[in-house]
Amino acid sequence: MTDLISMVVAKYNYWIYITLMMIGLYAIIAKNNLVKKIVGMNIFQTAIILFYVSISVKKGATIPILEHGHGPDAHHVVHAVDYINPLPHVLMLTAIVVGVATLGVALALAIRVYNNYNTLEEDKILAQIREK
Amino acid sequence: MSEQYPALLVVVPLLSALVVSVAGWVNKRLCFPIAVAALGVTAWSCVGLLLRVLDEGVIVYKLGGWTPPMGIAYYIDYLNSLVLPVVSIVALLNLIANKKGIEQQFPDKTGPFYTLYLLMVTGLLGIVVTGDAFNLYVLLEIAALTGYGLLAMGEERAPLATLNYLYMGTIGACFYLLGVGYLYIVTGSLNMVDIAGLLPPLYQSKAVLAAFIICMVGVWLKMAFFPLHAWLPNAYTYANSAASSLIAPLVTKVMVYVMIRLILTVFTPEFVFTTLAVSDAVVWLAVIAIVMGAVLALAERNLKKMLTYIVVAEVGYMVGGAWLGNRDGMTGAILHIVNDALMTLCVFMVVGNIVYKVKGYAFEDLQGLFRKMPFTMAALVIGAMSIIGVPPTCGFFSKWYLIVGAISAGHYGFMAALIFSSIVSVVLFFRVFEICYYEPFADHHGHDNHSGGMDEAPVSMVVPLLIVAVILIVVGLYTGDIVNHVIQFAIPEAMV
Numbered sequence: 295m296t297d298l299i300s301m302v303v304a305k306y307n308y309w310i311y312i313t314l315m316m317i318g319l320y321a322i323i324a325k326n327n328l329v330k331k332i333v334g335m336n337i338f339q340t341a342i343i344l345f346y347v348s349i350s351v352k353k354g355a356t357i358p359i360l361e362h363g364h365g366p367d368a369h370h371v372v373h374a375v376d377y378i379n380p381l382p383h384v385l386m387l388t389a390i391v392v393g394v395a396t397l398g399v400a401l402a403l404a405i406r407v408y409n410n411y412n413t414l415e416e417d418k419i420l421a422q423i424r425e426k
Numbered sequence: 427m428s429e430q431y432p433a434l435l436v437v438v439p440l441l442s443a444l445v446v447s448v449a450g451w452v453n454k455r456l457c458f459p460i461a462v463a464a465l466g467v468t469a470w471s472c473v474g475l476l477l478r479v480l481d482e483g484v485i486v487y488k489l490g491g492w493t494p495p496m497g498i499a500y501y502i503d504y505l506n507s508l509v510l511p512v513v514s515i516v517a518l519l520n521l522i523a524n525k526k527g528i529e530q531q532f533p534d535k536t537g538p539f540y541t542l543y544l545l546m547v548t549g550l551l552g553i554v555v556t557g558d559a560f561n562l563y564v565l566l567e568i569a570a571l572t573g574y575g576l577l578a579m580g581e582e583r584a585p586l587a588t589l590n591y592l593y594m595g596t597i598g599a600c601f602y603l604l605g606v607g608y609l610y611i612v613t614g615s616l617n618m619v620d621i622a623g624l625l626p627p628l629y630q631s632k633a634v635l636a637a638f639i640i641c642m643v644g645v646w647l648k649m650a651f652f653p654l655h656a657w658l659p660n661a662y663t664y665a666n667s668a669a670s671s672l673i674a675p676l677v678t679k680v681m682v683y684v685m686i687r688l689i690l691t692v693f694t695p696e697f698v699f700t701t702l703a704v705s706d707a708v709v710w711l712a713v714i715a716i717v718m719g720a721v722l723a724l725a726e727r728n729l730k731k732m733l734t735y736i737v738v739a740e741v742g743y744m745v746g747g748a749w750l751g752n753r754d755g756m757t758g759a760i761l762h763i764v765n766d767a768l769m770t771l772c773v774f775m776v777v778g779n780i781v782y783k784v785k786g787y788a789f790e791d792l793q794g795l796f797r798k799m800p801f802t803m804a805a806l807v808i809g810a811m812s813i814i815g816v817p818p819t820c821g822f823f824s825k826w827y828l829i830v831g832a833i834s835a836g837h838y839g840f841m842a843a844l845i846f847s848s849i850v851s852v853v854l855f856f857r858v859f860e861i862c863y864y865e866p867f868a869d870h871h872g873h874d875n876h877s878g879g880m881d882e883a884p885v886s887m888v889v890p891l892l893i894v895a896v897i898l899i900v901v902g903l904y905t906g907d908i909v910n911h912v913i914q915f916a917i918p919e920a921m922v
Contacts, residue, residue, distance in 0.1 A: 319597070322593050328589065331593060335596050335597070338596070338597065339600055342600050342603055342604050345604065345607060346607055349607065349610075382607075385560055388560075388564055389563075389603065392567045395567075396567070396571060396596055399571055399575065399592065400592050403578055403585045403586075404589065406578060406585035407586050410585065410586075411586075419586060423586075
């Protein structure tokens with residue numbers, strides 16, 4: 295039991311992102327309301343953004359702006375351990391944009407569906423489709 | 427100029443998409459010529475790139491002069507220089523063919539439609555040309571998001587079907603992104619060639635294994651590989667014909683290209699086929715995909731939906747061929763990307779013409795079409811022959827390589843599935859021909875469609891269709907050259 299706890303605690307960021315992903319996946323699969331499904335999809339995307347952000351964290355490190363990067367003594371050894379890795383954050387800026395765009399398209403489609411069927415509950419929509 | 431081809435083929439459609447969206451406000455008639463010109467330039471640079479690669483080998487294009495692995499580089503080798511012209515030419519021909527159809531269906535939305543169309547082509551070409559794993563994700567989402575927009579402009583059921591595609595597509599892209607994250611953790615690089623160089627000492631690492639599996643599942647979801655195919659048939663069926671005949675030939679094929687790129691370049695065949703012993707299982711999955719695609723197609727009473735299930739079966743062909751793990755199978759898979767893009771385009775354009783004239787694609791709407799639309803039906807016959815795999819058409823040759831690959835890998839189940847699906851395709855298409863050949867029964871419905879005479883789709887729709895049909899035969903006749911001068915060099919020497 296203690297092994298399990300220490301395993302979870304040591305890599306808690308991975309456990310959190312997996313949990314969030316599964317919550318999102320559950321919502322996409324099991325929820326009946328289209329907007330809830332869309333929210334689940336967004337949770338799924340956000341979980342991966344959190345994963346990327348968490349892998350760039352270093353204990354005791356600072357933001358990636360070089361100290362004394364300018365001026366007369368600009369040429370000195372940079373200790374990579376002192377700075378968090380900026381690249382995953384930059385990548386995730388793009389992924390956030392993608393996520394927002396996807397959410398926008400999904401909600402727009404949900405509006406179209408609502409205009410067609412006057413409901414967002416999937417079982418009712420499917421029932422209407424079957425009737426035709 | 428020719429040094430800038432790799433950048434042009436992404437920048438031109440991207441910028442012209444912006445121009446088209448502005449031109450749509452000024453004068454709608456400007457949109458179509460701008461879009462055609464942009465795709466023409468794009469196709470020109472893709473063909474130019476293919477010729478350059480044939481001449482001087484692999485091209486590395488450093489965007490903005492930043493050297494990899496820090497900057498993003500475009501790698502154009504024998505594999506993607508073959509796929510690029512296919513994507514751009516399919517997009518160009520389909521755009522020209524569907525001008526009338528688009529104007530008929532969305533008279534006041536032509537501007538936005540062409541904008542989305544160009545952005546979609548940008549995304550697809552970018553996926554094919556890029557050498558950066560994260561860049562590929564972004565372009566994947568550009569292609570997917572515009573694809574959702576295009577597919578949703580359709581029948582009443584289109585938005586719901588597209589929404590289901592959107593969930594699946596997003597999950598697939600997120601899985602791919604997650605796999606890239608794992609690769610980034612172990613290698614610290616996002617450049618495909620760089621990752622391939624850093625991976626060999628890490629082949630035993632569980633993180634690399636996880637990265638590979640997660641990436642593959644993501645890509646399979648996006649390409650609708652059998653158990654993950656559920657989104658495809660409805661999304662493609664209920665869309666408008668211009669969008670479905672752009673997306674059905676290209677999206678699944680480009681995703682197969684991504685899978686082959688991951689196998690050949692990023693993870694290397696040595697890791698995929700030797701270190702991991704899963705290829706047999708994947709080929710069996712492909713067998714199930716082919717058989718189920720064929721059987722589900724057989725159950726449809728609707729031409730367009732039948733064709734979407736054929737797309738699902740064809741994805742099984744390519745995945746199975748790539749995973750056989752030998753040279754012939756891989757050759758067949760790469761050749762089939764080209765052939766299947768062209769023949770799927772052909773049959774979906776036929777559906778586009780039928781929808782334009784008959785306003786339907788259920789089997790009962792097709793009666794008497796051989797008399798009414800002889801040219802369209804001639805193209806359908808050639809496309810069908812190619813899907814069945816009748817010799818002078820290109821479909822035969824890729825199927826031949828796949829079967830040879832299956833025999834030399836000793837995988838007779840895959841061979842049997844290929845033959846089974848060919849036989850089912852014969853049944854599928856001859857059933858359609860039979861319906862199209864006979865006239866409707868005497869008018870007890872009160873329709874007056876007995877009057878006879880030809881009622882073909884407009885010339886601007888028929889000519890591109892016939893060009894595609896001719897290309898099917900020409901590509902078939904030049905298969906030997908394509909394999910000997912291009913595909914042979916796309917597959918690493920290590921694969922026998």
